[in-house]
Amino acid sequence: MGPKQAIFTSLAEIARAMGHAHRLELLEHLAQGERSVDELAARASLTFANASRHLQILRRASLVETRREGKRVFYSLAGENETVGLLRALASVGERNMAEVEQVMRTYFRSRDTMEPISRAELVARLRDDLVTVLDVRPEDEFRLGHLPRALNIPLSELERRLTEIAPGREVVAYCRGPFCILSFEAVALLRTRGYSVHRLEDGYPEWKAAGLPVEVVTDG
Template structure:
C-alpha cells in the first residue's frame, strides 16, 4: 500500500499542473488558446515555434488536463479545459509575479505603463457603459479571434489596420480597447495610437478571456 497520504497525493498532482504551466512558451500557447479553439498548425504560426515543439508543449498541457483536444477532420483543435479556472490560474500567477519579481515590475513600468499610465476600465464599468451606449468598444485582435468570441457590440479593427480605419470610429465618444489579456501589447499600442490622433481612449483592465471567464455576455460569429 502506498505510504503517500491524501494531502501529499494532492500536492503531487498540483505540482504536476505547476510544472505543466512552468514554461514561457506554454504560457503563450495558453494565451492563444484562451481566445478560442486552435489547431496545432495555427498555434505553430502564432508562436513562431516549430511544429514539433508546439505539439510537444501541447501534449504536456493536455496530460495535465489544462487543455483538451478534439479532432475535426484532419485537424486536431485544442481548447482550454475548465476555461474559467485556467484563466483565473494564469491571472493569479501574473498577480503574484507582479508583486514579487522586480523584473516584471521593470517591464511593466518601461513598456506598459510608459504607453498608458491611466487607470484602466473595469469589466463591470465597461459592461454598464455597453448597456448605456456611452462607449465604443474596440477589439484590436485579429479577425479570426474576434469571430470566435468578443464583447457584445465591440467593433473589430486589428491593430495593424487601425490608422487607416480611424474614420470608422464615431467622434466624441470614448473608445475602450481590449485584446488577448493583461500582458497583450495590442490594446496598449492601440490606446497610444488613438490618443496621438486626439481620440479619447482607455483600455479594458485585462482581455477577452477574463471577460468571458467572469460570466459576462459574449457574442460570436460562426
C-alpha cells in the same frame, strides 16, 4: 503517500506543465478559442513539432483537451474559467513579486498607458447606457471566435488607416487578449495621439468571458 501529499503532487504536475514561457503563450492563445496545432504554432512562432510537444505536456496536466477533425487535431482549454483564472493569478503574483515583471510593466506597458484602465463593471454600465465604442484590436479570426457585445473589430495592424470607422467625440474602450497583451496598449497610445478619448479594459476577452459576462460570436450566413 497521504492524501495531502497526493494532492500536492498533482498540483506540482500542473505547475510544472505551466513552467515554460511557450506553454503560457499557448494557453493565452487558447483562451481566445479553439485552435489547431498548426495555427498555434504559427501564432507562437514555433515549429509544428515543438508546439505539439508543449501542447501534449499541457494535455497530460489536463489543462487542455483535444478533438480530431480528419487529420487535424484541435486544442481548447479544459476547465476554461478555472484555467483563465489561474493564468490571471499567476500574472498578478508575478507583477507583485518579480522585479523583472515590474520593470517590464513600468518601462513598456505603463509608458504607453499611464491612465488607470477601466474595470469590467464600469464597462458593463457604460455599455448599458450606450456611452462608449468598444474596440477589439485582436486579429479578425480571434474576434470571430468570441468578443464583447457590440465590439468593433479593427486589428492593431489596420488601426491607423481605419480611424474613420471610429465615431469622433465618443469615448473608446480598447481590449485584446489579456492583461499582458501589447495590442491594446499600442492601440491606446496611437488613438490618444490622434485626439481620441480612450481607455484600456483592465484585462481582456478571456477574463470577461470567464466572469460570466455576455459575449458574441460571428456566425457565417
